[in-house]
Amino acid sequence: MEQKNAMTLEFLSLPENEGFARVAVSAFAVQLNPTLETLTDIKTAVSEAVTNAIVHGYREETGIVKVEASYDHSGKLTVTVSDTGCGIPDIARAMTPFFTTQPEKERSGMGFAVMQTFMDDVQVTSQPGCGTNVTLVKTIAAE
Amino acid sequence: MRFEKHRDTLTVHLEGELDHCCAQSIRREMDRLLEEPQIRRLVIDMGDMSFMDSSGIGVILGRYRLLASRGGSVAVRNMNRQVARIFQLSGMGQIIEVMQG
Numbered sequence: 335m336e337q338k339n340a341m342t343l344e345f346l347s348l349p350e351n352e353g354f355a356r357v358a359v360s361a362f363a364v365q366l367n368p369t370l371e372t373l374t375d376i377k378t379a380v381s382e383a384v385t386n387a388i389v390h391g392y393r394e395e396t397g398i399v400k401v402e403a404s405y406d407h408s409g410k411l412t413v414t415v416s417d418t419g420c421g422i423p424d425i426a427r428a429m430t431p432f433f434t435t436q437p438e439k440e441r442s443g444m445g446f447a448v449m450q451t452f453m454d455d456v457q458v459t460s461q462p463g464c465g466t467n468v469t470l471v472k473t474i475a476a477e
Numbered sequence: 478m479r480f481e482k483h484r485d486t487l488t489v490h491l492e493g494e495l496d497h498c499c500a501q502s503i504r505r506e507m508d509r510l511l512e513e514p515q516i517r518r519l520v521i522d523m524g525d526m527s528f529m530d531s532s533g534i535g536v537i538l539g540r541y542r543l544l545a546s547r548g549g550s551v552a553v554r555n556m557n558r559q560v561a562r563i564f565q566l567s568g569m570g571q572i573i574e575v576m577q578g
């Protein structure tokens with residue numbers, strides 16, 4: 335369906351931008367009149383995807399994280415979080431609950447599971463050496 | 478971080494947000510308080526926490542490992558619904574006690 339509204343954010347891959355990014359997306363999503371619980375779901379999923387771009391995509395390096403959000407006339411919200419970092423060699427494996435490449439940093443490996451639980455759909459495309467795109471979709475029904 | 482110690486129990490009160498960015502300092506503060514070897518039980522009170530993602534699971538599990546290695550345990554208190562869902566998803570209820578109230 336045709337887009338009704340859209341926005342794009344770009345920021346450096348610094349941990350202090352995690353809070354800013356999830357709050358910005360949830361402020362945008364407020365236009366769809368979601369319940370507080372739905373808004374928290376979106377905030378949490380965005381936090382997971384943005385954190386992954388920062389800690390896994392770019393690791394010790396600093397790059398640009400791009401967050402694009404849009405919604406259509408049916409209330410379907412689509413959020414895409416992209417990085418041009420290291421990429422994911424095996425996406426299915428990465429999405430397996432408890433799988434993490436950073437156990438020494440106390441990562442839980444539950445980020446993708448949280449995104450899948452809190453959103454209607456999660457799609458990942460990635461190219462090793464080029465980067466990763468994570469698309470989160472949730473339809474916010476009109477009350 | 479607000480905390481109380483009572484015999485072998487350390488209770489910490491988490492405030493604000495627990496994401497990857499905040500995790501490092503929260504972890505450091507908890508570990509400093511847990512240096513006292515007589516502490517065998519950690520109670521994490523989440524009543525004043527406004528946000529948590531899976532980074533929080535990593536922090537709790539890390540403290541659980543530390544306590545378990547000295548025969549102790551970890552409990553959480555005052556989880557909101559959102560946090561309870563993340564908790565359940567991660568099967569944390571198997572190893573970490575959820576205290577009512």
Ligand SMILES: Nc1ncnc2c1ncn2[C@@H]1O[C@H](COP(=O)(O)OP(=O)(O)O)[C@@H](O)[C@H]1O
Nearest residue numbers: 386387390391428434435441442443445446466
């Ligand atoms: N943007 C990304 N770039 C590169 N690797 C990623 C990215 N997102 C996720 N990954 C990989 O997928 C794994 C699982 O991610 P996740 O479920 O969020 O768990 P965690 O972040 O706790 O490791 C990560 O450990 C990492 O190897």
Ligand SMILES: [Mg+2]
Nearest residue numbers: 382386445446
């Ligand atoms: Mg993650």
